[in-house]
Amino acid sequence: MTAAVPDLGPLDIRQIIQISFLLAASTILFFSSLPSLKSRFVTYGSRATSVNNTEGPRPEHDLPKSHTRSSWSEAVLDCVTNLQVPHGWFLHFYVVSVLCSLFWGIQIIFRTSLLVVVCENAGAGRTLSMNQLALMWTLMAVQGLRRLVESILLGKSSASKMWFVHWILGVLFYAAMSIAVWIEGAETLLRSQSPLKDITITAPSIRTMIGLPLFLLASGIQNDCHTYLASLPKYTLPDHPIFHTMVCPHYAAESIIYLSLAILGAPEGAWMNRTVFTALVFVACNLAITASTTKEWYMAKFGREKVEYRWKMIPFVF
Template identity: 25%
Template structure:
């Protein structure tokens, strides 16, 4: 699985660098089916998809509503909840993984996870638990807090989002030591980095939730009724320090999980690297089309930063 996350991280880094190439800048003001137009249409979502330039009807066929982001978290709650249940049965009941799953994980992983003193097992369990809890929180926010505009996303982005949390669950299963997969060992050893990782996760999650509430309230009145879908300047919490605090908190959440693994799990560090480049690509794309990179006075820059915050959807978290 490490190779897969390396490829994903490298792909998003390449896309980030490709945005700087003049060849991938489409001529403004007219529809285009060039390679540049297809590439940009694949990356854009929300208002950046419809507000930058006319889009050919052939590309609009692949649009799905942006509010479908909540489907990602439905998949995660179900899939990673099943993975969590499997781990609970293994540790509490000494029940081995199904033979077909053990064989499948051996194919995915390539090497056996034999070494374990109980700390690695607890690391996998904690990360799986917090991936599931985070997905539950994000699903609740999408359904009851967030205010989505009428924006769209590409069907490829949508399909990748559906697969993303399945990949996360499989990645975690690949980290389970072989003796635990076979139901032969259910020791759980608590280490200092588990405690530190849990505290980091709680801290980042609380602030991310606050930022999502602040963004949603910008489009509502005091009674909770949605008034408009326009941008305005948010204040409070991490918005005083970071232009996209919900993305920063998301990265901290994944970093906290790397801490739970004891800082030495290469596969999870590649997951963190992928998340970083994925977020950087989104922020870079929106900033290019909102003019954030052009000089301006402080208020203008602040306003553009907030527009980036609105467009940077908190996906893959």
């Protein structure tokens, strides 16, 4: 006699997005835990270049026989590693973010058939108010637009490369985020016949009084960090006061931005918006690993004593 397996039914869009974020975070952590994969697929840009490799490759006859020829698996990994795109393609992430925000904003305003189909398959659960939906969409659009402007105005030409999967993952992340910020309000959108008219002026809630200042403060800090970094000569150790405490304060600010969105998008009776929180998990894992490799690169290039005392991303924590 066998136990009956419960029928969980098909996954809804909300669950698919949440699982995708968590799966991506788990994959990044797994890759970073294995040195052979981390060096090939996780690091990119200047961090992928060893600052100590100044002697050039050793002649093949000087190498042990076990190293004169890569194994088949290493050859395959090296081949996949070479599939790279320009580091400047980071700009595409924010183009996608802005375009997707505009696309879904139009769908919501005009309550299109596509929006109805997505909302009907979003899954049941606590929902958001129309005011929350409007605020979440607006802040995500502002975030994408700000990062796009920064990338255009502050970006420098570089020969650095990144693995093509990084680029694909970034594009998919921002496309998913343009849905994640409002998908938990699907039931509210289905009930509304005129979303714009359902937006009302009310006293700010506690979550708004916490989340909105966090978002604005973190955005300002991140912009200040990006502006400062862009003003430095290439491969210079940052000496801005905020960098005295952290190696990557702009990564901390990025995480706080998504934390604020998770707070602002929390349904009634909940502390966090689950979908946006899973996005925060992905962002924090990804940036924490990059912050770690950045600190390692700084110590190798500028000396351990100049960087060792600095936290990687979060003071007193990491």
